[in-house]
Amino acid sequence: MKTARVPVPLLIPAILGLIFLILPLAGLLVRTPWATLFDRLAEPGVVEALRLSLITSTLATVVCLVLGVPLAWMLARVTFPGRRLVRALITVPLVLPPVVGGIALLLALGRRGIVGQWLDSTFGITLPFTTAGVVIAEAFVALPFLVIAVEGALRGADSRFEEAAATLGSTRWTTFTHVTLPLVAPGIAAGAVLCWARALGEFGATITFAGNYPGITQTMPLAVYQTMESGDLEGAVVLSLILLVVSVAILAGLRDRWLTTP
Amino acid sequence: MRALRLAAVGLTALVALTACGDSSDKSDTGNSAGGSVTVFAAASLTESFTTIGKSFETANPGTTVTFNFAGSSALATQINEGAPADVFASASPKNMAAVTGAGSPTTFVKNQLVIAVAKGNPKGLAALADLTKPDLKVALCAEAVPCGAAAKTALEASAVKVTPVTLEQDVKAALSKVKLGEVDAALVYRTDAKASASDVDAIEFPESAKAINDYPIIVLKDAENPTGAQKFIDYVLSADGIKVLTEAGFQAP
Amino acid sequence: MSALLDAHLVASRGAFTLDIHLEIAPGETVALLGPNGAGKTTALRTLAGLTALTGGHLRLDGRDLTALPPEKRPIGVVFQDYLLFPHLSARDNVAFGPRRHGMDRRSAHAVADKWLDRVGLGSHGARKPRQLSGGQAQRVALARALAVDPQLLLLDEPLAALDARTRLETRGELRRHLADHPGATLLVTHDPLDALVLADRLVIVEQGRVVQEGDAATITARPRTDYVARLVGLNLYRGSGDGHTVVVADDFTLTSTDTVSGDAFVAFPPSAVALHLSEPSGSPRNTWPAVLTDIQHHGDNLRVRLDGPITVSADITPAAAAQLDLSPGRALWVAVKATETRAYPAV
Numbered sequence: 001m002k003t004a005r006v007p008v009p010l011l012i013p014a015i016l017g018l019i020f021l022i023l024p025l026a027g028l029l030v031r032t033p034w035a036t037l038f039d040r041l042a043e044p045g046v047v048e049a050l051r052l053s054l055i056t057s058t059l060a061t062v063v064c065l066v067l068g069v070p071l072a073w074m075l076a077r078v079t080f081p082g083r084r085l086v087r088a089l090i091t092v093p094l095v096l097p098p099v100v101g102g103i104a105l106l107l108a109l110g111r112r113g114i115v116g117q118w119l120d121s122t123f124g125i126t127l128p129f130t131t132a133g134v135v136i137a138e139a140f141v142a143l144p145f146l147v148i149a150v151e152g153a154l155r156g157a158d159s160r161f162e163e164a165a166a167t168l169g170s171t172r173w174t175t176f177t178h179v180t181l182p183l184v185a186p187g188i189a190a191g192a193v194l195c196w197a198r199a200l201g202e203f204g205a206t207i208t209f210a211g212n213y214p215g216i217t218q219t220m221p222l223a224v225y226q227t228m229e230s231g232d233l234e235g236a237v238v239l240s241l242i243l244l245v246v247s248v249a250i251l252a253g254l255r256d257r258w259l260t261t262p
Numbered sequence: 263m264r265a266l267r268l269a270a271v272g273l274t275a276l277v278a279l280t281a282c283g284d285s286s287d288k289s290d291t292g293n294s295a296g297g298s299v300t301v302f303a304a305a306s307l308t309e310s311f312t313t314i315g316k317s318f319e320t321a322n323p324g325t326t327v328t329f330n331f332a333g334s335s336a337l338a339t340q341i342n343e344g345a346p347a348d349v350f351a352s353a354s355p356k357n358m359a360a361v362t363g364a365g366s367p368t369t370f371v372k373n374q375l376v377i378a379v380a381k382g383n384p385k386g387l388a389a390l391a392d393l394t395k396p397d398l399k400v401a402l403c404a405e406a407v408p409c410g411a412a413a414k415t416a417l418e419a420s421a422v423k424v425t426p427v428t429l430e431q432d433v434k435a436a437l438s439k440v441k442l443g444e445v446d447a448a449l450v451y452r453t454d455a456k457a458s459a460s461d462v463d464a465i466e467f468p469e470s471a472k473a474i475n476d477y478p479i480i481v482l483k484d485a486e487n488p489t490g491a492q493k494f495i496d497y498v499l500s501a502d503g504i505k506v507l508t509e510a511g512f513q514a515p
Numbered sequence: 516m517s518a519l520l521d522a523h524l525v526a527s528r529g530a531f532t533l534d535i536h537l538e539i540a541p542g543e544t545v546a547l548l549g550p551n552g553a554g555k556t557t558a559l560r561t562l563a564g565l566t567a568l569t570g571g572h573l574r575l576d577g578r579d580l581t582a583l584p585p586e587k588r589p590i591g592v593v594f595q596d597y598l599l600f601p602h603l604s605a606r607d608n609v610a611f612g613p614r615r616h617g618m619d620r621r622s623a624h625a626v627a628d629k630w631l632d633r634v635g636l637g638s639h640g641a642r643k644p645r646q647l648s649g650g651q652a653q654r655v656a657l658a659r660a661l662a663v664d665p666q667l668l669l670l671d672e673p674l675a676a677l678d679a680r681t682r683l684e685t686r687g688e689l690r691r692h693l694a695d696h697p698g699a700t701l702l703v704t705h706d707p708l709d710a711l712v713l714a715d716r717l718v719i720v721e722q723g724r725v726v727q728e729g730d731a732a733t734i735t736a737r738p739r740t741d742y743v744a745r746l747v748g749l750n751l752y753r754g755s756g757d758g759h760t761v762v763v764a765d766d767f768t769l770t771s772t773d774t775v776s777g778d779a780f781v782a783f784p785p786s787a788v789a790l791h792l793s794e795p796s797g798s799p800r801n802t803w804p805a806v807l808t809d810i811q812h813h814g815d816n817l818r819v820r821l822d823g824p825i826t827v828s829a830d831i832t833p834a835a836a837a838q839l840d841l842s843p844g845r846a847l848w849v850a851v852k853a854t855e856t857r858a859y860p861a862v
Contacts, residue, residue: 103442106442106444107442110442110443110444111443111444112442112443112444128427128444129399129427129428129444129445158598160594160598161598161600163563163565163585163598164592164594164598164600165600165611165615166564166565166584166585166586167563167564167565167585167586167588167590167591167592167660167669168586168591168611168612168615168659168660168663169586169587169612169615169616169663170586170611170615171586171615174615178611179600182600182602182603183600183601183602185602207431207435208435210428211401211427211428211429211430211439212404212428212429212430212431213426213427213428213429214429217428218429225431226404226406226429226431227406228335228336228339229333229335229336229404229406229407229431230335230404230405230406233339
C-alpha cells in the first residue's frame, strides 16, 4: 500500500543502490565452495585470525570511545580558535589511503618515528609488529567514524538539558557523565558500531604499520589477502564469507539490544 | 622522490591501461603500425622493464608498451579473471603455472636472495645464521609470494630457523620495513636491494644459491596483439634487454 | 524589609540591551511581565548564570553572584518546557540537585520523595518523564527546582506549555507552593493572569527596560504603556492635564472626575463605553462621533473598535449590537461617563 506512494524518481535509484550494494555480495556467495566451508572454519589459522580480528577491533573501538567521545564533545560544545581546522583534520584518516596512513603511523610511532623513538629509548616499547600496533592502526582509521557520529548526536541533543543540570548544581563534568552521555547514548552506540565495523575490515594501515604475522598481527582481512595472493581464490572467498557472517551476526545482535531501546 | 616516481609510473600505467581499451579497438580498423603491447610484470621488474620498454619503443616506432606492475600472484589472479594482457612476466614459475593455459614459458632471468640491512650494517650481520640472533627483528616475504618461497627454501636448506616479526606481502614492502628502520634485516632479492642501494646494504650469502628464482615470461593465449607481444619478449631476451636486467642485479639464465 | 535579591542586570547582545533593576524580598514573588522579545528570558538567564552579565551587579543575601557559574549559585529554575531529564525517573530528576550538592543517594531519594509528596505525585516517583502528563511534568519540574532549597527560585513561563484546563488547576497549586517558598521568587511570563494570580508585585519590561512596576491593583488601575493597558484591558491615552480635563489629541479633551495637571494618563475600561446612533444628551461628559472599524467576540460580549479623534475599544452585548445594526463603516456616537475614567500623572 505504502510503496504505491513512493515517487518513482526516489524508488528507482533506491532499488539500484540496493542492488549495487548486494551484487558483489552475491558474487561472493556464488563462488563460495559450500562443501568445504566448515572444514575451513575448523582450520586453526582461520580461528586464530578471526579471534584476533574480533579482539583487536573491539579494543580499537574502546580506544576510539575513550578518545573520541571527549573529542566530539569538545567540537560540539566548546568554542575554541581553530575549531574548524580541527574538524577538518579529523577527517584526514577518511581520505588518506589506509596504506599511507600506515606509513604515517610508522613515521610517528615506528622504531625510528618521532614519538616511537622516544617510546623505544625510554620504555623499550616498540609498537610495529605487535597486537597493540594492530589496535592502533585500526583505531587510527576508525576514529573519525566515531567522532563524526558522536558530534552529530551531540549537536542534535538539546543542550538546554545541560543548562538545567547546571542550575541544579551539576559541574560540567558531572553534567557530561550524568546527563549528556545518557542523552546521546544511542548516537554513541551507532558511532561505536560504525567504528567497530571499520576496524574489523581494516587492512591497509594494519599490514603497513603492524605487519603480518599469524596469531600476532594477522587479522582476517590480512589472512584473506594472503590466501588470495597464494592463488587460493576459493579460500579467500570462504574467509571473507566467514568474516562477513560473524560481523553481520554480531551487528544484528547488538542492534536488537542497543539501538532499539528507547 | 622515489615513491613519487613510482606513483607516477603507476598512474601512467593506469591511464595507459584505460586508454589501451580504446587503442585496441582502433587496431581493428588497421591504422596502426605495431599497435600496443600490454605487459603484466612482477613488481621486482619495475625499474628494468620500464627502461627496456622505452628502448623497445624507440627501436619499434609506432609500438607502445604499457605496464602493469604488481605481485606475481595478484597478476596471475587478474589475468585469470580476464584482465587484458599480452605478456606476463612472473617472478616465479609457480605463479606462471597458475595462469590457465600458460603454455611453455621462457626463463629470461634468475634472481637471488640477499640480506638487506640498514646502510652501514649497524648490527654487523655477515651470514644467514646471524638472522637467528636474539633481539634482531627480521622481515620475510609471505610464503605465497616468490621471495617468501625462496626464503623458505634457503632457510630450510641451510637448517637456519628464523622467527620473523612479519610476513610481508611483497618484496618491496619487506625492503621498505628495512628502509624505515622498523626491522633490522630482511631477505629480499638482490635486484631490489640494488635498486635501493642508497638506503640499504646488501649482504650476499652462499645459501642463496639453493633458492635461485627463475623468472618466466610468456605471450598469453588471449593476447590481443600476439605479434607485438612476441617482439617485446624477443627484445627482452636480446643482448640489449639482458644488459639492462643484469645491470639491475639479475643473473642471465 | 531589606531585599534578598538586589540586581542590576545589564546584558547586551547585538542591538539589544537589557538594563533592569530588580529587588525581591524574602518570601516575595515578583512577576517579570512583558511582550515577546522584551528581554524577560534574558533577565532570567543572567540571574541563573546561563548568560553572562555585561554590566551591573547581582547580589543575593548580600553575596555577590556576578562571577559565579550556574552550578555555584543558590538557585532553582523551572524551565518553560521543564527540561526533565528523559533518561531519569521523576524521583531521580528531583534527587538530581540534592545529589549534586553532595547528599548521598538514600538521603537524596528521601528529599525527592518528600517533594514529590508535596506536589501530590508521591506515587509517581518511578515514572519516566514521558509517562507523565503535562501538568504532572510541571509539578515534577517545580519539585526538582525546590529540592535544592534555593534562595532564588526562577520560573520561566511555567504554565505556558499547558492546556487551558490544566493551566487553571496548576496555577492554583503553584500559587500555594510559591507562598510557602521562603526565598525570593521571580516569575517570567507574558500571561497577565499568571502574573496577577501568582505574583505579589509586577515588573513590566519592554525593549529591555522596566516601564512600570507595582502591585496588581495599581497596575491594572493605572497602566502606563499601551502594552500594559492592552494586557489589563483598558483604553489608555496620554495627554496634558489641567484640572478635570486632559487634552489627549488635537483639540480633543477627555473629562475625568480625577484632578491632574501636566503630563497625564487617562484610562477607562471598554465596558464603560456606550454607543449611540445619534448624539446623546444628559450626564455623559465625554461624547464624540466615531466610525466602527472592527467587531470581535469577547467572551459573551462583542468588542468593537472605533476610529475618531481617538481610537477606542468598547464592549457591548449582542442584543445592543443587533439594535444598533453594527457593521464596519457604521457612524456612531461614543459616550464615556467622567466617573468611569481614571486620570493620573504620567511622571
